[in-house]
Amino acid sequence: EPGRGPPPAEELTRERRGDLAVRPLARLARHLQAARYTGVVTLARGKVTKRILFALGAPVNAESDAQAEELGCLMHARGKLDDKAFAAYRRLRQEGREPLAALLELGAVTPGDAPRADRWRAQAVLYEALLWRDGSYEIGEPNRFPAEMPRYDLGLPQLMLKAWREAPFDEARRRFFDEHRNWYLVPTAVPPEALAAMRFNPKEERLLQSIRERARRVRDVMEITPLFTTETYRFMDGLLAMGFAELSEKNPTETGPVDVKELPGLFAAMKAGNFFDRLSAHPVSTDQDIEEARQRMLARFDPRYYSNLLPATRERLEQMKAMIEEAYEHLKDAGRRKEYRKAQYDRGRLEYFAEIQFRKGEIFLFWREDPAAALAILESAYEMCPDVAMYAVSYALAVVRAFPSDPARRNEARMLIERTLGRGNPPPKVLAIAGTALRMLGDVGRSEQLFAAALKFSGNAPDIVQLIEQARKRTQTK
Template sequence: MTARCPLLEIDPGHPPADWAAETPCPVLGVDPVDKNLPRRTRLVLSRIDGLTSLGGLLAEAPVPPAELLEALVRLHAEGLIGFSPEFEAKYLRAERPADPPVAPPVAPPVAPPVAPPVAPPVAPPVAVAAVRVSRAAPAGPAVPAAARPAAFSVPPPEAPPPLPEPGRGPPPTEALTPERRGELAVRPLARLARHLQAARYTGVVTLSRGKATKRILFALGAPVNAESDAQAEELGWLMHARGKIDDQAFAAYRRLRQEGRAPLAALLELGAVAAGDAPRADRWRAQAVLYDALLWRDGAYEVGEPNRFPAEAPRYDLGLPQLTLKAWREAPFDEARRRFFDEHRNWYLVPTAVPAEELAAMRFNPKEERLLQAVRERARRVRDVLEITPLFTTETYRFMDGLLAMGFAELSEKNPTETGPVDVKELPGLFEAMKAGNFFDRLSAHPVSTDQDIEEARQRMLARFDPRYYSNLLPATRERLERMKAMIEEAYEHLKDAGRRKEYRRTQYDRGRLEYFAEIQFRKGEIFLFWREDPQAALEILESAHEMCPDVALYAVSYALAVVRAFPSDHGRRNEARMLVERTIGRGNPPPKVLAIAGAVLRMLGDVGRSDQLFAAALKSSGNAADIVQLIDQMRKRTQAK
């Protein structure tokens, strides 16, 4: 039997103070798509960012309060959100069946298990729980999320990411960059972290700005701890700045620090942090350091040697996606940043590969969406972005600054985008099509192309796919273009000779396709022969029609007429034309138009008597059709003129 979950017994109108102050945190690495959640439960999940308390969720509830409670229970049961251990023990203890007992969840066996993070060695803790880092709200009504330090009230990590072991876990999707040093103004931490995640980097990244230095510790591509040499980012100073300890306790803390106590040890001795909350307090400090580093717009970074992780450093899930989202909206922007963009007006704002869900989480307004789309289409100069923006100028500066901070874009002095006559994104598909096609397809030439057509097709294709006409090519793209160029040249060498072209055409196309091509050629040749009076142009066209369908009488006699008109003094060619006409009209009952054209050929060869016989037969069989009469009259006039 499953007992009633205490969380469902909460009165939303008068929630307990500890319930309202609790901050649920999304569990990273779990895909909610596979959970088949109801729509309203998914809506609640979208509002849980690790920054908003339950009181804040209740105040801005996207669903009725009762459904909010049920959604929280469902999301926790599915492993999509987490709470503090004390909260789970008090409000979620009956969430799962008590009988039979269920083994606690364990992490997948990607590496040997690693002990949970523990606080550094400190003096014996004082059992005082008057002030707890896991609760930022006093007894009373729910404290709005904006009034509490957001990065502090988060559930503790379950198991730290294990250190990499050869042959274990998914492989990296990117190779670690050989450029280990750079400027944060060009490659901010969010962008760098995305690359390190793809490379599954384990090690230490050092950030420096002026006299300040931070160290961000990564394990398998995820930031798991952060350290700073700035006094203001010690745990005690952070707690005082956020109002978690008063001035008297802070003065005592500083005295203990002067005596040589470690920051966490001093807080434990003062009772400002309970012993059980030490890991959570240290994680909050690391998040504060990481969040501040995400706001840096200048300074330098250095990526340390891979697989060099400090053995004594604890590891936490710092919630990088939530912190980067917060940094986007809260990043400061001043005249120095504006001058930076003005000094780099001719630099390129280059879009990066960003998952669609990250962009959706930003909740851009329509104008920001339009500008983002323009930037993501291709690399653009900063000055061009300022010209096409639908936003006000100051808003555009802030928007570009946010793109850099989030890693949605990066600055480059040169345009690193592969450009050329053809969109580089289309090259893989065009390459496969060219590889699968025949020689005519490779040249985008018609199967009945002439020598000149083949030469023009070669030049046209080289202008599209020669690597010389492209810029900023990646090695893989250049290799693909070189192979496409080689295929174009191979096709040209095979088709530039008319004899080889005809033979190849017969091997590539069936009878139906050849008849279709021959019909097209005949119609073209007929125009040149009878209307434009250009037998030389008609000759090659009609020859290809006859070559593809030699048994079609109309194509044969039309080709013969083009020969005798194109070569009035070449006796050899004229005899070939006579023989072709005699063979054609001797194969049964030719149609009237064939008889008329055959008569025209013989008349131009001087055989007037035989020509008149064929003309008469054409008129008789056609019933003196107008087109036949016109054709015969045209042939007689041309012969008389000669």
């Protein structure tokens, strides 16, 4: 009865009439099952009309006005009624007997077998309806079921499997697919158990997986198929008939730079992460790095770059875009970025980031001879760990070399060096770098003192000797 059992999984469609070529009976039945529909669905094709009766979403009876689908005609066609008995059956029908009454009178069906015979007839009517590739349907008012009609379990899953394997395929259906070769074969939402019930072979499984990954043109399916050509046509025809796919002139699936199936996980990660995570930016990023990160993330998650978005997906992308912009606004300023970085990461992580920056800055300062590029990198290392003498004097040297004509910045570098050396017992390399910076500031005497100390404490280590020689050559050249 309506109201018994679990609640409907779907709301009954408001489109009560439609084309079976667009929404075949198998797909329609799957929807009516989810909606737990009780009522009568009328199918029409040419001069034939069928009525499929549903109770709580399951087909429980079926009728047809086609003479060939009368019980007696079906029994004769299936070899269950010989020609002599069938002739007698036809005479009784002409006299006005109902099909079942005529068969009972002839003794072709016993009273005890009458319900079973009528169920078999209903199954035959339903099975033929599952094979229809055209025609129309009309969903009757819900919760209106003919009281006099018996209800049977017609075994819809088994009939669908039979229809899948035995459906006829002719030249007309081949021409249909050839005419729609540029249309998209779009997978529908089907429960896994419904697919498992179809008992696909391994090649069919592979092709079905390719189709369910994303909508593909009919011509593309024909190119990737592992099946023979005719088998592929029949397979696509079966997908349409069973409601596992539908044809669309345009690609109606959600598409974009990122697979929409991955968006829920990416959204959750972005929401849980900090501002650097949201931009997928390194914590020691420069102003330019932050700007580039913003553009890179917007290219992935801006709804403008997606097609055929469902409202829920569009809303999720809009939220992700807002999180990206929020992160950018907070990190685009170097000062705010510095404070945020300190608040987000502990000392161990800051030391890790600072070392990465220092190694990169060394390359630009000493090997590529590009102090302007090294300046921002070494500054970030110094900001994260200002008590590390190596980072301080390296940053000071970058300032001196990057600003040869800026007294204020050069004086700032000198003061930083003196404060660092004043902390006591600096390593030899720190002494050598500090001496190099002071030499470039014109304090040759102080520079030589630091060079001598660096050589002494390092035992004339080759790297210290090389660093000092380079500094002397650079100032001699100038």
